Every structure is written in structure tokens, then in C-alpha cells.
Amino acid sequence: YAPADVLIDKETDSLIICDAGNRRVVRWSRRSGTTQGEILIDKIGCYGFAMDEQRYLYVAGNGLSEIRRYKLGDKHGTLVAGGNGVGARLNQLNWPAYIFVDRQQNVYVSEFYNHRVMKWNKGAKEGIVVAGGHGVRSALTQLSYPDGIFVDTLGTVYIGDRYNHRVMSWTKGATQGTVVVGGNGPGAGANQFYFPIGLSFDRHGNLYVVDCNNHRVEQFSIEKDC
Known part of the structure; x- marks a missing residue:
């Protein structure tokens, strides 16, 4: 019910689905004849x-204020980000x-209501702001309800800046971002979006949004290091 995200587990040839409406993570085999899924994590x-x-x-969980890491088959997980209640401090989400x-x-992690992207180094007790975090507007230092993110090998963060109808990139250590595509108001033109919520790159460097x-997925050719 209301699935929010999905990934492919190549090792088991299965789909792992964030079944948001049912508050669980499930796995479905891609093999023919599969009639039901397997619950990996429940009540999350x-x-x-x-x-x-x-x-x-x-996985984001616990009232959406923390992220836990799970070994497949583990039901409890290990806290890796947040866990200090809902808020805007560096140790909160x-x-x-x-x-x-x-x-x-x-x-x-992109934080929808803090309008920022945080980096939590492995084992850290608080995060580092790597994009946004300066209020909710359309300046190059700001984000408005950020959604999908991708980070390349140079540490550049690409962000679906939902309510600004644009895709932004922030190089490592930058104090402001760059508009990659969009930022021309909501619309259906070739250089416009109407709520870009997810993004990814293929191995050739093509951006998919x-x-x-607009009920569509768009492809853009940009120069980058995947």
C-alpha cells in the first residue's frame, strides 16, 4: 500500500520495496510464479x-527521525543517523x-522539513550539512523540500529540489549549489519540472529525473563523474 521506494537485490534476483502505507519493508522474488512477498522489517x-x-x-524509521542499518534478516538494526527526536540540530533529523x-x-540523507542534505560519516554522532540548511526559498544556498539524492565519486551531491522545481548540484565543501536542470518555475517544458522527486544516473552519465x-521520467545528458 503506497510503496515509496524500491531497489533490486541482484544476489537474490528480487525486489526490495519500501511498503510505506503498511509500515514495512518487503522482498519479492523476480522469478516467475511468485505470488507473495516476504516481510524483512515490520512496523517501520x-x-x-x-x-x-x-x-x-x-532505512528511515521511528517517526521518521532516525536511520538504521539492517543486515538482511535482522529486525532491529543499528542506529547510524539521528535518534535524538525530530528537530534541526546536527544530531537530529x-x-x-x-x-x-x-x-x-x-x-x-535529504531532510524534507529541514530543507537540507546531511552527511553522516560512519560512526558519527552528528551530521554535517552538505547542501541547504538556510531556510526554505529558491536562493542558491537554499533548498525547498528536497527529495531524491545521488552522490558521485568526487562527493558532489545531486538533489531533486522539489518545490523549487529544479535539480541542484553541490560540490564537496561548497557554500552554495548550482542549478543543473530546471529552476524555471513549475511547468511541462523541456527545461521545466513540476515536483522533481527522484533522480539517478546511468554508467554513461545520463541523468534521469x-x-x-508531469507524470513522466526525463533523461538529460550532462558531464559528470559517476
Whole structure:
């Protein structure tokens, strides 16, 4: 009910789904004849999640104020971000939307109601603001309800800036971002979005954006290091 995110587990040839409306994470085999899924994690407020190269799941939960890492089969997980209630301090989260995990198991999270993207280094007790965090407007230092994120090997963060109808990039250590695509108001033009909520890159560097209220997925060719 109301699935919010999905990923492919290549090792088991299955789909892992954030079943948000039913407050659970489920796994469905992609093999023919599958008629029902398997509950991996139950009673969790899941909106977005990610899997690292060691096949650990990172899931937003507990009233959407923390992120836990789960070994497949584990029901409780280990706290890796937040866990100090809902808020805007560096050790808090407020509606973590999407999660990205790099090869060092550092966790990047877009915070819908704090209008920022945080990086939590592995083992850290608080996060670092890597994008936004300066109120909710359309300046290059700001984000407005950020959603999907992607981080390349140089540490550049790409963000679906939902209510600003644009995709932003923030290089490592930058104090402001750059508009990659959009930022021309809501609309259906080739250079417009109407709530860009998800994004990803393929191995050729093409950007794919889920353009929610235009009911489309768009592809853009940009120069970047995946």
C-alpha cells in the first residue's frame, strides 16, 4: 500500500520495496510464479532506503527521525543517523526522505522539513550539512523540500529540489549549489519540472529525473563523474 521506494537485490534476483502505507519493508522474488512477498522489517515508518555494497539496508524509521542499518534478516538494526527526536540540530533529523550510502558507508540523507542534505560519516554522532540548511526559498544556498539524492565519486551531491522545481548540484565543501536542470518555475517544458522527486544516473552519465506532477521520467545528458 503506497510503496515509496524500491531497489533490486541482484544476489537474490528480487525486489526490495519500501511498503510505506503498511509500515514495512518487503522482498519479492523476480522469478516467475511468485505470488507473495516476504516481510524483512515490520512496523517501520519507511519513506526511502538504500543498500550498500555489503548488502546492508539503510532505512528511515521511528517517526521518521532516525536511520538504521539492517543486515538482511535482522529486525532491529543499528542506529547510524539521528535518534535524538525530530528537530534541526546536527544530531537530529526531520523527515528523512531519501538516503544515499557511499562506498565508505557514509550516509547522505535529504531532510524534507529541514530543507537540507546531511552527511553522516560512519560512526558519527552528528551530521554535517552538505547542501541547504538556510531556510526554505529558491536562493542558491537554499533548498525547498528536497527529495531524491545521488552522490558521485568526487562527493558532489545531486538533489531533486522539489518545490523549487529544479535539480541542484553541490560540490564537496561548497557554500552554495548550482542549478543543473530546471529552476524555471513549475511547468511541462523541456527545461521545466513540476515536483522533481527522484533522480539517478546511468554508467554513461545520463541523468534521469522522476517529474512527479508531469507524470513522466526525463533523461538529460550532462558531464559528470559517476
